[in-house]
Amino acid sequence: MRKWISFPHKEGTVSRQAHADLPEQAIYEREAGRAGFFGPAAHFHHRHPPTGWSDWQGPLRPRALDLNRQQQRHPVPWQVPAFLHNSHCQMRLWHLDHSMTELMRNADGDELLFIHAGRAELYCDYGHLTLETGDYLMLPRSTMWRLEVLEPLQILMIEASGDSFQLPDKGIVGPHAIFDPAMLDMPRINDAFLAQQDEQPWTVKVKRLDALSEVRYPFNPLDAIGWHGDLAPVRINWRDIRPLMSHRYHLPPSAHTTFVASRFVVCTFVPRPIESDPGALKVPFYHNNDDYDEVLFYHAGDFFSRDNIDAGMVTFHPCGFTHGPHPKAFAAGMAHQKTFTDEVAVMIDTRDPLQLSEAAQALENPDYASSWQVKE
16 A cells, blocks of 8 residues: 655745745746646746756757658558557557558557548448547447548547557546537448448458558458447547636646546647636646656647647657746736637647657657747
């Protein structure tokens, strides 16, 4: 049995409430926290921005990737290199311009697809489902599937290696908050699914231990006429998410959790009103999330805490240093210049260190670590 050493203490000039009513002489609050906003934390009140460094050397640094520059195209998603990965998670951006002529099966773990752009018809073991921009699709491990492209696709793929995706425990707000599980759509055994069943040869590409194998059938193995049980792919669109909000308190990112694996979480930031209480912090607080690496994939909108970030870009903040809003965003928040956010982003927080692939290094903005410096 273990228990955190816990002794709530105040030293010097402090606010009584985290993220609110900050001391006028030290408006830069920094949270040092453990266990991803669920463990013990300390809140420091600084005279200078904790991100106000003047130089940065060494391999540990904040990184930004422009995935819009990615050139790889392949009909098999796992032949596109992951841009970030560890033993429990893989992330890749997959472009698909044409309908798939083979079936896919990931035997290494559940797969979460976020449709960044495009539209498609999904056919899988469980039936047929139409996918639109902004959809999440969770595919259970070893599901056979293929996509018929209606509009060229860009898909953020997140693999829970050796693991599964589940829903978060929503605690005191209850199971229907953020989104009701009744909002989850599942594939249907409908006319479109039955019509695609044929006696033509089909190939299934199977990924296991990151190696590809092929299984050939003299017929289409998506030939079920029904199924029953409580295991199935599910779909939800970010537009179906109703975010937790407080006009008096800036909620931590964990309040926006959408899916949970054993060693990482997936959160969704969607448009919401900005805090209106005069004393409330109105931008993300500076923080050391010292047990997690943080990845943000920017999908759409105006990203209010960052400068020079566009849709299709990724920021990667490994644990070990403070990160938070850029200077212009912090100043705009203090002035309450905006009353509503219009950004949509997917955040992946991993408990284990992530590795940047060689292919992704070519997409990196080398000046990103300097982007917090105040420009004269």
